[in-house]
Amino acid sequence: MSIGVGGIRSSSIAFGADQLKSGRDNLNRDGILRSYFSWYYVSASLSAIISVTCIVYIQDKLGWRVGFGVPCMLMLLSAVLFFVASPFYVKLKAKESLLTGFAQVVAASYKNRHIELSSQATNEYYHYKKGAEFVKPTETLRFLNRACIIRNPQQDLGPEGRASDPWSICTIDQVEELKSLIKVIPLWSSGIMLCVTLGQSSIAVLQATTMDRHITPSFQIPAGSFNFFMIFTITIWITLYDRMIIPATSKIVGKPTYLGLKQRMGTGLIFSSASMASLAIIETIRRKRATEEGFSDDPQGVVKMSAMWLLAYHILSGLAEAFNVIG
Template structure:
């Protein structure tokens, strides 16, 4: 059994499996792992911005129908990594999961490329009238299969790349790990910028065949780069997943639901694992304490003190981990609306496509590239806050100064509301100008600069920088270290839920408003009322902000808001559950 000092020392180190001391692993493998996900991100993100144009112009889908398809695709991209993480941890292993995902992503992009290359793979469209025949079942099946394969492949790669790269490094060198994490996120950010600029530019100027061919080549390079270093990887075996442990608590609590909890709990009554520093569970969410209640020691425990059936008896640690996850769920849910706002990029592409996008008389920004300003805003604010604002404020105050986690999240949510108000006003002015002679010409240019869309992108970037990063810090500070893998996937789960919510909102608005005539989100943007749709989202944002205030007050103080408490939590993570 570990001593308390050993336990604290272990918790102070990064929660990563120690790489065996062999000739394998090390820094030489990291460029191949980073290149694998960087190329995959570049390829998949390069397809997203203009996809709504491809679906409406080449497949003849209605705007709302195309947007819903993109929302579902985005939801799948964000949910499959959670399934991938479970499979990688429990049975497949990270190496096989990444390799499997790389191959499927490549096949999915090949299928999508074939829809552009083969005229028979998509419905016939009149290039002059923009009227398309209805796609056949086979054509839609080919399109949906490409989306499905890309989503499954993304789940395989994104679920395991970060952890697999960390497996190649030694556990006792935190600076090396921090360097790897920095390069990991830097490579992803750089890939996103390349995707929304270069690949979108190719699609706009060289057509869909070349525009979809570039991601195919990038995905091929992604797969190749990963397998080139295969002999040198540290390939750790799969082990029991944390998701399984949480499921066991739920099942055991349900099975023991008729058992009464003792009024005076003692450590002999509850089952705790070897080396655990918790001997009795907390009083919060007490019904989950039944999962770790020993009913009959002779039947419930084996001769060596382990649970005879982990689906009937769980450790106190498992119960407390589930409690911590349940407690952060309300604040987690407040980020869904922010992700809904970020997901409106498809409508912004249509809007920007009807505006003057010229920077110089001979150069104009592709409509799908305006998302780069959001990425730039995120990077710029992080650099400004971390390198200028916070050090300067700390110097003036004479002590460390930083925004609290709840302040970050609240400011981000307000920025998301402001971004929708901004784009709603721009669309109102654009539409009022367009209906004066251009009502029946949705592709015609309205001579209003598309740069008026920058406030939406800048405010959206600030919202993401404040709230998304605030959420990540919140999850990591409030959840036990043993749940760091779940903390890393909560943002992806948030984006998954947001895609479904965005699809529901779009479908509802389209179904309700078109009963009175033209839909708010009509395929003819000049006849629709996208400004009303944006105002609706702005109103939902404000309701979400008030919901956040209520959740924040109910949650109480956060560990990450006080540095002293944060340090204490790193020494004893389980105590953080009772202190919050």
């Protein structure tokens, strides 16, 4: 199941974005992709709402076998639907391995480490493909530029202009791709802390089991269903932001107006910090109540404290994910 999820989660959202690239001009592509990513998470969130309500209820009432059997059948149905619709999909073929290209750039730049770099070098000084985006490498991370320097055209290049040894000389595009990866690592690493904070949701489930979860005298929310509030927050915020806030602000300003990606990611990190702070405060109060009521050595004891206090954590976590993850 982990292998399957690893394939689906890393590929499905990018595969969906590929469907929007074919046969379209690039004038409104950024706006289309922004909307797509938002509504992808809305649809995923709606599915998750069903899972933390209906599926959790089935597990509580009918047991784990049926509880796991229902998602298993749904996964089988999704696989069938995917292959039935396969003829209609846009399928971009991989031209070459990016990882191999990265390794070649590192190897070539190391082999050519003694070559002096010149900012006055002409285009003929570097190896590039015809029709490539770059005909000269950028000045950032300049030490990698050694990988695409032509030292001896007769030895380094073949008759068709290709590298005779791709581990000794690379194209400018390969170098720039590696630079792009290196430059995005700090931005990517900022999401590690968000994953840590959102990964604490199991603690909130344990907290909910020891708190009063009753809505009415005869009905109480299952502890595993409290994630509903986080997912519901994601869905509501994305809908409001995409359908109301952006159109309204754009109309007022007179041009397309929206939060930048870094602003969204930063706002999400602030909300994730606030969510953990709220969880810590609630846990401090809950533990104090448990001690006062004599449940210090009874993990099954239910304290006289409403589990609705946990909504602060779930709502803030939902906003954190809606801002950061989509950005």
